[in-house]
Amino acid sequence: MKEVAERLRSLRESVKLSQVKMAEVVGVKQSSLNRYELNQASPTFETLMRYVDYFDVSLDYLFGRTDNPQGKLFEYRPKIEQSDPEMEKFVEMCFDPKSPMNERLKETLVKMLEEAKQ
Template sequence: MIEVGKRLKALRESIGFSQVKMAQALGSTQSSINRYENGQSSPSVELFRRYADYFDVSLDYIFARTDKPQGETYHFKPKAAPEREELRQFIEMCFDPQSPMNEKLKETLFRMMEGES
């Protein structure tokens, strides 16, 4: 929490706010802001959100996961595991090969299954 406290303090100081003024802006108390900045306690999730919204930064920035204030956008794209071959075969079996949409529907399902939509 030391790094988080440093980020919170740096954000506050970047706009020239005292701890009292920051507490007023976030609906907290000066003593709480002091404890957060010194790593003695941790804000609630809601207060972290207020910090992020107030300074227009990402939570990843506040948590020191990135040095870019706008943060990172993570895209989870798992690949189909070999054990999912059974699911692939089931999808193949479910579609009528005579249907004009057969191939498109199958491909869409395969992409969804592999996380590539």
């Protein structure tokens, strides 16, 4: 379980969350989270699932079976309906220069690209 403890801590630190905040996210006490990260206790399956959902990683990654956060068998396939009217409206708005959201979308994308470079 040493690998799990290290991965839990590494994931938390990667997003600069304190143990207190991370404990709130996964629904445990800070003292429990501290013991998990020090390999003094084992988190429940539910707690592990909250971690993998929050960080969008696989259990294989969390257990050290792979260094690929998506795991060995992970294959991302977004669940977007082709005929979803809300999605079509959103996409149209993204590419319509007359849209009131156009400038805000551009700024958001630029910011995301800058953050990805860091």
